[in-house]
Amino acid sequence: MSTAATRPRPAERRLPGDVDMWVMVLGDLFFFGCYFVTYMVFRAQSVDEFTAAQRHLNVGIGVVNTVVLLTSSLFAALAVIAVREGEPRHARRLLLATGACGVLFTLVKVYEWQAKIGQGHTMSDEFFSFYYVLTGVHLAHLALGLLILGVAFRELGPLRARRATIVEQGVLFWHMIDLLWVVIFALLYLMR
């Protein structure tokens, strides 16, 4: 039988972030999962066309963006550790680095879109419809993530409450963006 001394303290058992954000993350993963399944069903119906269109994507750019986003998640995770250890200024710098990676990802993605549209790959192609929608919705989430990171950054300001849960929420959302991109990269760029 556990005693009060051996039982973990409530602070150790708490959910990182808050329930609201978990609803968002789990629901978002479900709906993105539906998009991914739909993509794979349509791909299975026209394997040759999808494979031919996929060859027009630049895997190198995809790898760069994957590295950028994974790096950003590392910064974000370190920011959570820093704020938990009572180093809000360091956490702020790490959040800035996370956001900078997010901006870099966006710039690379916009460059890639511009290049593809310039080459004539538009929504009239079924594969590129999925490409623009999946990467576009992901980019919209990334923009929202930058906004949420901004809220977390402000929370760590000198005159603020510096609640760790706010930073955890932002980072939780950012990790979801990272996870989604890894799946999108695998599906669109790598799966043959």
Add this chain to the structure above:
Amino acid sequence: MTDTATEDGTSASETPKRAGKREVWFFYWAFTVFYTALSVGICLLGRATPPPRPDVTALQAAAWFDKHEPGIQAGFTFLLVIAGGAAISNGIIGYFMKRMSSGGMLAYAYIATMGVGAIPGFQVLLVCWLTATFRPDRSPDTLYLLYDLGMLSYNGSLGCFTAAYTVLAVAIFYDKNRIFPKWFAYVTIWQIVTELIASQMWLHHSGAFAWNGMITLYLAVVIFGVWVVCLLALLRHAAGRETADTPALYEPKGTR
């Protein structure tokens, strides 16, 4: 006017003023009935959801109207009669948004954007398809135009609703009174994303992004269904929290 004595000995003018509780419940149920009627009229009778195929010929479109004429006429005529229920439904949400600390401006913005969105997203569909079924002697090309115009207006009325959902999400995020929980703001964001994705239905005649596509329609309907069910539950909860002591939104400043 003289005060009336009550059972506990206080005068009527001293008893707490009744807040809008009864009215709030009335409009909550009006909201519920309207959305139920909307679902029955649009989906079961009018056949707008799931929608007909976008990749048909003029003759096929005319034949489709002929086949579904009774349902469209019954369902859509009834919806035209109760169309004002949309304003009531927006009003009850606006009422609770005014209870939020985020202020009344967002509430008015929500009501206004939803109201504007109801024209292309609701009325145009009803008028187009009712015209087609009440005037079946028109040329197939004219009927085909009404078929496309109604459906594209219904499914393509995205901008206003996107703005409305954005306003609602922002209001919930800023609200410190916890009228609606914050997770509902995130659910509302799914609605925003869904509306943006659905904008492609103008480009495609078939596939996942056509107006009857898996992503632009079926997943969008699931997300909208989740949103409405959550909204109904939250409105019910919010209405239940109002008591006779809950202050009215507006206090009278004087009598005429």
